[in-house]
Amino acid sequence: MTDTPERLHTAEIAEAGLHAYADGLLSDSPFLRAAVEARLAKDPEARRKVEDLRAINAAIRAAYPPVTGEASHLAAAFGRKKFLPYRLLPAASAMAAALVAGFFIGQHMSEPANLSVFAAAPMEENHARNAAGTFAADAAMAGVEAVRAEKATGKRIEMTRAVPDLSKAGFILRQQARVTGERSDPMLRALYGNAAGEEVELLIVALPVGNIEPERRGAGATGRIYWSDGYLAYGLTATNGAPDLERLARLAASPDGWDIALEENKGKEDAVPADPLAEPAFNRGIQPIVNPAGLQPESHGS
């Protein structure tokens, strides 16, 4: 008898049924299970196949039993940054605090230095101070140091492609842009506003130093809150009104504040793209970061 496509298709389904039966996956499908068992009752070759498949599974389980040995070093890996050995953490934390504070405070106190802003939406009037750019030499140096650290450790630090969701505090993302200073150190700026007209600016820069809890530097309207998750440093400033920066910072620093992050990138986030900066993220409510004209993407070795 010649196999027709229909016949081959039927054979494939029958084969799938045997595998699923051998794997114990038909308990929720009584109809399929009955069909397979009816076949097994009259087809000794199918019975042998199921026995073989079960024997293979049993042999694999015997060859790879559960690993129950000491694993504290592995458990500790969830929560540790690979490029910072434990013995260096205290010193690194102190250095990180100084560096992050210097970066954001320096940026806050200094005035613009040939900043390029790449945003699809026009800048609003009350963002004039930011549009002019305030990335000072300190900020540029911090960015350069981050790039150096990245190269030194051989690790690719992925500049975030999404920003925290502050909507729980009533602040909606108005604008998100990748920005760069004189030395092309990449940063991300997000501008949020609420219905009362209050506005905040969140700056994010790659600064692989250590975890720093949100901390306020400066007073009153000129105050800035900064923190770091060990890879990225964040600085939050009020640009209009007197919003509750502490609350917003806590929200932004919480992993729960990232509910809008990277859903559309599922399946891609752990691949190693040739150039992560060239791959825009499409998130709910977030515009993709457009790789600006004239900015040469960095090459990242895998």
Add this chain to the structure above:
Amino acid sequence: MNDLAAYVEKEIPHLRRFARSLCGTAEEGDDLVQDTLERAWRKRHQWRREGSVRGWLFRILHRQFLNSRRGKRPAPEEIDEDALADPKHENLAPQEAQLMADDMSRALAALPASQRAAVVLVALEGVSYEEAADMLDIPVGTLRSRLFRGRETLRETLKDVGKMPARLGSARLRRVK
């Protein structure tokens, strides 16, 4: 976040077993698990509370494995000696246990990595095909295809070693063609 850490810690034995089966040795497997957990920590904000922690971690581990093997030549087959010392092998003579693990490890090592991952994941974790496909980040049809082909190759490879399953007290492997 403490909840997530607790869930993650529970999955470490499963991750280590799967990693060893993919890498071939305990050392390489544990390195892979460590890389996986470090990456999971960095990506922890991507974990969905309604999602399976195991599925999320296995997906990261498998991607880490594929990335680490990119451009590498297939590793020479190696036998995980730790597996041979497991209490489950107590009913077998030491030589038989070694041969059994030896046979299966060799046969698995000869499979393409994609088929090996599918075959081992279903056998070790007892997950549904849909869950396994999600863990390996492939369509379920692809998972089935890899699973069936991998098992068929194992049957062919082991048919000349038909004594191996008998040692497990299971059915003998026989030529069916």
